Amino acid sequence: MTRPTSEAEYLARMVPPSVRGVDRRTLLRGALGVGALLGAGGLAACGNGGTSGQGVPTGAVTGTVTVGSNQSDAVPKAAVKAYMDAFSKANAGTTVKINTVDHNTFQENINNYLQGSPDDVFTWFAGYRMQFFAQKGLVGDISDVWANMQGMSDAMKKASTAEDGKQYFVPITNYPWAIFYRKSVFQEKGYEVPKTLDDLTALGAKMKKDGLDPIAFGDKDGWPAMGTFDQLNLRVNGYDFHVSLMAGKEAWTDPKVKKVFDTWAGILPLHQADSLGRTWQEAAQSLQQKKSGMYLLGAFVAQQFGKGAEQDDLDFFTFPEVDSTIGTDAIEAPIDGYMMSARPKNEGAAKKLLQYISQPEAQLLALKADPSVIATNDKADTSGYTALQKKSAEFVKSAKSIAQFMDRDTRPDFASTVMIPAIQDFIKNPKDVDGILTKVEAQKKSIFAS
Incomplete structure (x- = not known):
């Protein structure tokens, strides 16, 4: 196989339909839409991740903040809705619009999605996959969100940090x-x-x-x-x-x-x-x-x-x-979470939302809807964990080395x-x-x- 010469060519080859069982009609059916899939803008320059223009608002935020989600199965989809609704309720005047796309389709089309008209915030993964898009300048620097974050371990921060030393990811849950x-x-x-x-x-x-x-x-x-x-x-x-x-x-x-x-x-x-x-x-x-x-x-x-x-x-x-x-x-023990696009339409609300996602309140709402995962914030109350969650937490905690998964x-x-x-x-x-x-x-x- 010859090396793709452009991001568009890379996407076209990313997963052949004969291998993945996803035809082009299926790819275009999702909420990413034709414009996002084909890319409305030019290629982003390689280099450090996108930079932000403002810090995290201290008061309530307003307007619409859009969220691209790959959590398409019923249980995780309900979990996302639960903490997004809670954020909207805590910030009167703010509407969270969730655009859910089939999990595989979202991953297969992430490159053109980020180069087109991406949502303000989107679901993604820690580790190399986060670093890859940060290096390409396709995601926003959220180091200011991390500046006052409580309860996240050094390991979680490391998994959210790119090669330039800045943070581009907020963990919400992980699982073994x-x-x-x-x-x-x-x-x-x-x-x-x-x-x-x-x-x-x-x-x-x-x-x-x-x-x-x-x-x-x-x-x-x-x-x-x-x-x-x-x-x-x-x-x-x-x-x-x-x-x-x-x-x-x-x-x-x-x-x-x-x-x-x-x-x-x-x-x-x-x-x-x-x-x-x-x-x-x-x-x-x-x-x-x-x-x-x-x-x-x-x-x-x-x-x-x-x-x-x-x-x-x-x-x-x-x-x-x-x-x-x-x-x-x-x-x-893969870490799931959220990133911000390089040029969010509502940056203030996007960062406020990311700050909320990092907190125990949001993570416990996620766990209540989806008992297969555990919170990434050490301050989250584990008394309500199921036996499986408690064992998962101990399993992860006792490991000497933690990998993310091949495709991460x-x-x-x-x-x-x-x-x-x-x-x-x-x-x-x-x-x-x-x-x-x-x-x-x-x-x-x-x-x-x-």
Whole structure:
């Protein structure tokens, strides 16, 4: 694949419809609109992120503040509405207009969206993905929002800071990736939580005999299987190698990477078949319906379980040990939050909203509507946490190293145009690891050289 010569060309190639299952009509149907998708303005200059012209207003704000949201599933969509309504109520005369777009469509079109007529504030992710747009000047500097922020840890601030030392992101929630299961199924069948990869393989064999798909699996949308690669790479090669690989500093043809895929090939038969035709929601429902025994996913898997008894029956364990010298103290816990566009139409209200989102009040409203996530503000009251949330909070807190997720820890163009098809090719033909990784390395060199 040749390197895209423009942002528009990059978007056109970002995810081929044949790979992602999203046709052009679907892409144009969302609330981003044709104007935003095609880009009303010219390309933004590369360099530091967009700068702001005013600080955070001390009093109430007025007018309309627009919010672009990728929280399209019912549960997170309700959570967004809850704290946006609360902000509007606290600021009489201010209207929050939420433009919700299908999660995948939003991510696939984020580049042209930001170059066109973006909303004042929009949902996005911490880490490399935030830094990528800050460097391109497509988002606004919100260091003044952070200046008086209370309750955010140094780790949260670091994850919100770009290479220029300025902040461009406000965290609201995060959640761990782990292997989820139903406690009642494990109790009924006498299953034990596996500590090593050999234990996991043995457990999978037992589940097969019991008529279960050992590991639920759905990669129709391309990104879920990235989590499996990340977990294996963290266990096979460790955190430092993983983040270096994601940053383009290691060769994908390195034997260390091949070992990850070879290890994955060994447990691939434990996964649900025909995964490329199944969404993560459908895979999660197989766990919910007790047709699958386990599922490697983020804690948002709980969204597919009924509140109360069903969610109380959901539990998780960290991905088992592969190498005893590396252990299991590295996890993934992606941070979700908001950014401001480079030239917001209502900057005062946008910054006031971002300040509100950082506070415990807003985050607890998010958690009340969506119990699969945990607050990022340390001052948030955790007494109302569900058992799953409490375990998630302890799990994240006890981790020695925390990764964000492949499509957040590396360049978004590399993740989307290279790794999605590469991993799906592996799932279709796990015997062609050498060929797949040779192609990935060649594409990586081209993309990271830009």
